[in-house]
Amino acid sequence: MEGITAINEKVKKESSFVEALRMELGKVIVGQRYLIERLLVGLLANGHILIEGVPGLAKTMSVRVLSRAIKTKFQRVQFTPDLLPADLIGTLVYNPKDGSFTTKKGPIFANIILADEINRAPAKVQSALLEAMQERQVTIGDNTFRLEEPFLVLATQNPIEQEGTYPLPEAQIDRFMLKINVNYPNKEEEYKILKQMAVTDKKIEVNPVVGPEEIIRARKVVDEVYMDEKIEKYIIDIVFATREPKNYKLEELTNLIQYGASPRASIYLTIAAKAYAFIQGRGYVTPQDVKSIAPDVLRHRIIVTYEAEAEEKTAEDIIKKIFDEIEVP
Secondary structure: OHHHHHHHHHHHHHOHHHHHHHHHHHHHOOOOHHHHHHHHHHHHHOOOEEEEOOOOOOHHHHHHHHHHHEOOOEEEEEOOOOOOHHHHHEEEEEEOOOOEEEEEEOOOOOOEEEEEOHHHOOHHHHHHHHHHHHHOEEEEOOEEEEOOOOOEEEEEEOOOOOOOOOOOOHHHHOOOOEEEEOOOOOHHHHHHHHHHHOOOOOOOOOOOOEOHHHHHHHHHHHHHOEOOHHHHHHHHHHHHHHHOHHHHOOHHHOOOEEEOOOHHHHHHHHHHHHHHHHHOOOOEOOHHHHHHHHHHHHOOOOEEOHHHHHOOOOHHHHHHHHHHHOOOO
16 A cells, blocks of 8 residues: 555645646636546646537637646647648748758647647648647658657537538547537536626736646656556446447447447546546546546547437447446446
């Protein structure tokens, strides 16, 4: 148990900036605790995030405020149907004087990238972004450039207005560690938003409270967070239940799931659960941490069948059913 006590102390010390970050984000963003916590999990677990919600729910603002609260380079890229890969990663510029080429780097060379309305850009642009996400490097001409850590892509997409959009293929969606669904605020939150934001000139100062070095240090501590073997097996059971529901007495799901979650789901769920425990100030993972973060890791990795769509069953319903059935350690 001494090991757990030591890691607990380490987590308490290294996670002190989490509360400061929450405070800074809370200055501008009312409510949205779920969104803020998931952004912090992505940051600490070194995983990219896809945020989906109707317009006006502070998706873009949350990302912008997060980047201001961290001393990092931030770039917002508005994805449009006429965007080219070169607009994102950069290009070679020809110099007619001496016939040489110089590299002009694009907005991807930052720490936090906000890919706004990612599903509006054509496949070529999406794949250029995804190479950067997966390989953490960019190739321009013959040169390959490493991207600076921390490197985090936060992409937003709009579930309505699907005309003129290019839905992300499943293989691309799988690169995102978390997919967050942002919902409308409740009445009290909406009233707070009205009181705080309903003025013509609103400027709120957000102070940087943490630097890249502290985040990279915190990520090393996240890796050390203790996870019991029983919880590791619980994660495997959850992921396997999406692939082989029959083996878990979930026969009714067999015709609803076309494809279950990939091995990436097991890896991401483990890291994300550790990061979630870290932001709660704990040095060990509980089954509740897994339950809290699992829907965000799994919802875009379970492909439902036409039968499920006909019965109006979503990936969320399937995840809920799996959690109801699988024994908690």
